[in-house]
Amino acid sequence: MSELLPTAKTNSGRFFEDFRLGETIVHATPRTVSAGDVSLYTALYGSRFAVQSSDAFAAAIGYPAAPVDDLLVFHIVFGKTVPDISLNAVANLGYADGRFLEPVYPGDTLSTSSEVIGLKQTSSGDAGIVYVRSIGRNQRSEIVLSYARWVLVRKREPGTPAHAEQVPDLPSVVVPEELGEGCPPIDPAAYDDGLAGSAFRWGDYAVGECIDHVDGMTVEEAEHQLATRLYQNTAKVHFDAYGARESRFGKRLIYGGHVISLARALSFNGLGSGFHIAAINGGRHVAPLFAGDTVYAWSEVLEKAELPQRSDMGALRLRLVATKNLPCNEYPLKQGDQYAGGVVLDFDYWALFPR
Template sequence: MSKTNAGRFFEDYALGEVIRHAVPRTLAEGERALYHALYPARHALHSSDAFAGACGLDGSPLDDLITFHVVFGKTVPDISLNAVANLGYAEGRWLKPVYPGDTLSAESEVIGLKQNSNGTSGLVYVRTTGRDQTGEPVLDYVRWVMVRKGNLEAPAPDTTIPDLAKVVAPEDLVIPDGLSFADYDFTAAGEPHRWGDYAKGEVIDHVDGSTIEEAEHMLATRLWQNTAKVHFDATFREDGKRLIYGGHVISMARALSFNGLANAQMLVAINGGAHANPCFAGDTLRAWTEVLDAAPLTDDIGALRLRLVAVKGPEALAGDLKGEDGRYLPHVLLDLDYWALMPR
């Protein structure tokens, strides 16, 4: 009997199955330092204990996407080791800040299955919850993945596609205990723009670009203990390329968004998201954001609903994303809809 794990294939999933993922991960300050070395992340709340303390927190929490990547990475051996692609997200919420010294673990429930018409792969929908060492949830989200079949003769499961909310309602957004922007230092944060300075429909070009490097994306993906073969094994794809982890694209685009959204300090929800096209080393990523909505939460905190789009190459920013066939145009890498907290 083999002691190694070849990963699950589409036919190995059962609706309603709950999978407890292996290898809890204790996070340290090195996590933040390496994250900021990989991405141009500069949001003050995740950079300065003094700034975070003035905002009512017990020091600077780790970047919200560190939490996302660590929890996501825990799921890969069980959910997406044999994935063709990670396709999208919905109903994501950050529930509690994560600090150096916290230990994260994850579990996922299979909430949907659909075999593709070609009979060689299928879609697996899971709801993943990340918890800290106290057992409290810090993050939950839904994602769906295209997974290869191992046995092409295996019967197709009954099709179940979950009914997912298009938007996390503002009243379901979680403000961390103690967080207050009443004495917010705009100079230290880097920009003067408040929640009320942004208008629905406004489009912000984040100006800067960043060329994706092979070594950096593999370093980042290993940091999150993401073992998906498509990111490391150049023989796994017919084109001989290593696919850039979609989370690497998310983090790069979010970091670039500092220019214009420096005060969008905390991610609190993912409403939806799509990795529109594959990204490879050598692609130059640029980003823009459209303001979709705004919600007042407290006297000094508001939430902005933002659409973050990452594109590659010299194509114009803030243009059409999809062609007449409804498919994303080839230069579009990421289309992410999220809520962020900002001082009012």
């Protein structure tokens, strides 16, 4: 038997030293989204938002057909970036300035590119934070999604000199003037509250209101791996149980986007008319989640906004908080300056509601 020799034909992922400010990375494998992808996404999370569930409902209010769930679009666009950005990541640290700019429908093909917009070495010198702006486009080169994220990436050789550092100035909130682009004009009179599963529209919510979404969902090992494969996310920490035994957690991590989708699906109970995620202001994966944990969620209304030149809908800025193994009734977000134990997700986004 011949000796197994290293080859340069495989991809072991980038390390912090491999990134350069201003470079643009075109990610492999465009992905045509099918009705099967949509059905599988529904099977994984049980999302019940009527606009994404029913062609007839969507067409009645002004869409040509039911659009693909916004978070499925996010995960597919995100998944393209993993082999080039975060294959050697320690942790995905956060998101900002995310905007959904065009609806996506089954049959559309999505591709992704990323620009490196910031680099900062950690004080320990064994890793660095990489900031990227990722752009998802459809087959007509229209931008469907743009977002920034930052990720902690290992260094190939700890202690080597750092790059020239630059931390990008990212907005804390997407302004309301930029929220209506990804949604066609809708007919509020044709929006059937009964079929939507919620009688509460934009005007029924108040700033400061907190909504316990009541239900919980337990994460199964097979489900989270199936979901991550659906997005072609190749991050080792989600798949390689043997390698994970040597990590600080000793087992596979649940993909953070899986938690976002679970919490969003749970939020239907209380926010059922929030038919479109218009923007992601920020997000933090506060603590790890593992198979066997049960996710609960609650939301706080942070702001209400009327949209310029749009009388058909309004926007709510929502803080979606997910916890593990702790129901959310009167559950605190923070204890002092620290997140309370059990909080796994703190997600700030804008959703559109009919007027």
